[in-house]
Amino acid sequence: MDPISTFIPGTVPSRQWMSVCSEPPQSDLVLVLILLQAVIDSNIFPVMIEILQKAEFRTRKEAAWAITNASSGGTPEQIRYLVSLSSIKPMCDLLTVMDSKIVQVALNGLENILRLGEQESKQNGSGINPYCALIEEAYGGHLLGLDKIEFLQSHENQEIYQKAFDLIEHYFGVEEEDTSIVPQVDQNQAQYVFQQSEGPMEGFQL
Numbered sequence: 001m002d003p004i005s006t007f008i009p010g011t012v013p014s015r016q017w018m019s020v021c022s023e024p025p026q027s028d029l030v031l032v033l034i035l036l037q038a039v040i041d042s043n044i045f046p047v048m049i050e051i052l053q054k055a056e057f058r059t060r061k062e063a064a065w066a067i068t069n070a071s072s073g074g075t076p077e078q079i080r081y082l083v084s085l086s087s088i089k090p091m092c093d094l095l096t097v098m099d100s101k102i103v104q105v106a107l108n109g110l111e112n113i114l115r116l117g118e119q120e121s122k123q124n125g126s127g128i129n130p131y132c133a134l135i136e137e138a139y140g141g142h143l144l145g146l147d148k149i150e151f152l153q154s155h156e157n158q159e160i161y162q163k164a165f166d167l168i169e170h171y172f173g174v175e176e177e178d179t180s181i182v183p184q185v186d187q188n189q190a191q192y193v194f195q196q197s198e199g200p201m202e203g204f205q206l
Helices: 003-020 026-041 045-054 057-073 076-084 088-096 100-124 130-136 145-154 158-172
Strands: 184-186 191-193
Touching: 026 057, 026 076, 045 057, 045 088, 057 076, 057 088, 057 100, 076 100, 088 100, 088 130, 088 145, 100 130, 100 145, 100 158, 130 145, 130 158, 145 158
Parallel strands: none
Antiparallel strands: 184 191
16 A cells, blocks of 8 residues: 555544644644654655645645645744745645635645745845745646646635735735736636636645
8 A cells, every 4th residue: 555645544633633722722722743853754744745645635625734734833943944845836726726724734734934034034134035935936736836726816705805905915015916817716626717828737536
């Protein structure tokens, strides 16, 4: 059996626990950090990134949950480690799927990373969020990561629309929506398709 497929079920209990414990007690927070560091030391997250890029969609969803939870509950050093594994691009790729819940999960993970970058820019006095550029340059499916966030400002889901709007306004400055990147919907493939000169965008099938 594919080792990726056998690995991911082990992440489900932890990500479910973290998702319902929005304000866990301090002792539990310490435990989460210890467990997260143990996962990092076990070299599991590189497999997670591979899952986001190559596995079938159901498995990618669990990997996205795990990575977003790690970025939410992790220390700055742990979040930087996730970024160093090139986690931003596959998270940006999830912004084009038609599963609204997973789009929200991906947006939350990216927001956690951007929040850390903002803190770093204030601490070092540069005023430059280093992770904004990584999202802007995360090219996939004929679009950059920032383009994908921008088109979500036209999403029918109000929470997704608002989150995308807030991210653009807070971290990337206020820009007018680029109507050239508004996608069509391929009902047969259950994915968004962008009309680009290079051809239609590749997306996840549900």
